[in-house]
Amino acid sequence: MDERVCVDCWRRENLTFAQRLDPAFVKPGPVHRCAIHQAGHDALHGGGDSTPQAA
Numbered sequence: 001m002d003e004r005v006c007v008d009c010w011r012r013e014n015l016t017f018a019q020r021l022d023p024a025f026v027k028p029g030p031v032h033r034c035a036i037h038q039a040g041h042d043a044l045h046g047g048g049d050s051t052p053q054a055a
Protein backbone atom coordinates (compact mmCIF):
# COMPACT_ATOMS: atom_id res chain seq x y z
CA MET A 1 0.00 0.00 0.00
CA ASP A 2 1.26 3.40 -0.89
CA GLU A 3 1.28 5.41 2.32
CA ARG A 4 3.13 8.38 0.92
CA VAL A 5 1.46 11.65 1.70
CA CYS A 6 1.70 14.67 -0.54
CA VAL A 7 3.72 17.24 1.39
CA ASP A 8 1.60 20.09 0.14
CA CYS A 9 -1.63 18.35 1.08
CA TRP A 10 -0.11 17.46 4.44
CA ARG A 11 0.89 21.03 5.09
CA ARG A 12 -2.57 22.21 4.15
CA GLU A 13 -4.12 19.70 6.52
CA ASN A 14 -1.77 20.13 9.46
CA LEU A 15 -0.35 23.62 9.40
CA THR A 16 -1.72 27.08 9.74
CA PHE A 17 -1.24 29.53 6.89
CA ALA A 18 1.68 31.17 8.68
CA GLN A 19 3.29 27.83 9.40
CA ARG A 20 3.01 26.82 5.76
CA LEU A 21 5.22 29.75 4.85
CA ASP A 22 7.85 28.73 7.38
CA PRO A 23 10.56 26.37 6.06
CA ALA A 24 10.90 25.02 9.58
CA PHE A 25 7.54 23.30 9.22
CA VAL A 26 8.50 20.86 6.52
CA LYS A 27 7.26 17.33 6.66
CA PRO A 28 10.15 14.99 7.40
CA GLY A 29 10.94 12.11 5.13
CA PRO A 30 11.00 11.71 1.35
CA VAL A 31 9.17 14.40 -0.53
CA HIS A 32 6.12 13.23 -2.39
CA ARG A 33 3.54 15.30 -4.21
CA CYS A 34 0.20 14.31 -5.58
CA ALA A 35 -0.39 14.87 -9.28
CA ILE A 36 -2.02 18.22 -8.69
CA HIS A 37 0.72 19.64 -6.52
CA GLN A 38 3.49 18.06 -8.59
CA ALA A 39 2.17 19.87 -11.62
CA GLY A 40 2.13 23.12 -9.70
CA HIS A 41 5.64 22.46 -8.43
CA ASP A 42 6.91 21.80 -11.94
CA ALA A 43 5.29 24.97 -13.21
CA LEU A 44 6.80 26.95 -10.35
CA HIS A 45 10.28 25.70 -11.20
CA GLY A 46 9.99 25.91 -14.95
CA GLY A 47 9.53 22.18 -15.41
CA GLY A 48 13.29 21.65 -15.41
CA ASP A 49 13.20 18.58 -13.20
CA SER A 50 15.39 15.57 -13.88
CA THR A 51 12.42 13.47 -14.87
CA PRO A 52 12.56 13.26 -18.65
CA GLN A 53 9.48 11.88 -20.27
CA ALA A 54 9.36 10.11 -23.59
CA ALA A 55 7.36 11.87 -26.24
Ligand SMILES: [Zn+2]
Nearest residue numbers: 006009034037
Ligand atom coordinates in the same frame (compact mmCIF):
# COMPACT_ATOMS: atom_id res chain seq x y z
ZN1 LIG B 1 -1.22 17.48 -2.88
